[in-house]
Ligand SMILES: Nc1ncnc2c1ncn2[C@@H]1O[C@H](COP(=O)(O)OP(=O)(O)OP(=O)(O)O)[C@@H](O)[C@H]1O
């Protein structure tokens with residue numbers, strides 16, 4: 001395991017070492033979350049690197065990445081722990097024939113051996129190496145689940161009624177993300193440091209392309225970024241995220257493009273926009289205009 005970074009600059013460098021380019025504000029939030037042992041709550045536009053932060057922290061700090069993908073109906077059994085009823089029953093059957101085993105079984109039936117560990121418990125399990133815990137897309141889980149998270153986020157512990165309280169020996173680094181399909185409760189927010197992850201400006205997006213899609217010619221990258229930045233100002237249903245910029249630039253490069261051209265843009269628009277209405281809005285004249293502007297500004 002690598003030591004936690006000592007400064008914002010060190011944190012920025014740690015992220016950069018994993019090809020993640022954070023602006024100063026994001027690097028500061030990440031640094032403070034780690035230094036103060038507080039969960040980091042990231043909201044923002046889709047495809048802007050929220051989930052990726054947890055992955056690169058785990059890789060850069062040489063920690064386990066424990067990921068909990070949230071969904072409607074997520075409950076304690078899937079998120080934290082579950083008693084292994086099948087094994088408990090089996091043990092009971094076996095003990096039925098043996099009096100001594102019956103005695104020891106009664107004590108052991110609700111011991112760690114019979115507990116199935118799910119992501120949240122795994123992240124704070126003192127028997128396991130330190131972790132980065134990613135609670136991804138919390139807005140998709142329902143509110144009762146958030147209530148359960150409170151104990152974990154406040155004290156980095158989980159109480160299993162039959163067993164007792166399990167507490168992290170080394171606090172996990174916790175990253176929570178949300179895409180704001182609903183508002184996450186204030187009680188969760190209060191326990192976290194909050195950061196809004198927006199779209200990068202053009203220079204940063206070019207730099208991200210350079211590290212994430214190094215095979216794309218620089219000139220094409222610059223034009224792609226100009227084009228995407230203009231598209232984000234348009235009134236469309238689903239704006240392209242950084243992930244789409246990377247995809248689109250890689251597609252164009254795979255077609256051996258060295259510069260944007262209206263034909264190639266039109267043919268590859270499905271890498272950038274994911275709704276037919278948005279594609280139709282751009283087809284024809286807007287593509288020509290945006291392409292010309294993207295080329296002249298690069
Ligand atoms: N600042 C950045 N530096 C480097 N790569 C980035 C950055 N931001 C985004 N990316 C790239 O964009 C991809 C998508 O990021 P990620 O999946 O983390 O987005 P997200 O915000 O979690 O999106 P969603 O809301 O759709 O889940 C990453 O795999 C990474 O390649």
Ligand SMILES: [Mg+2]
Pocket residue numbers: 050051052136177
């Ligand atoms: Mg994500």
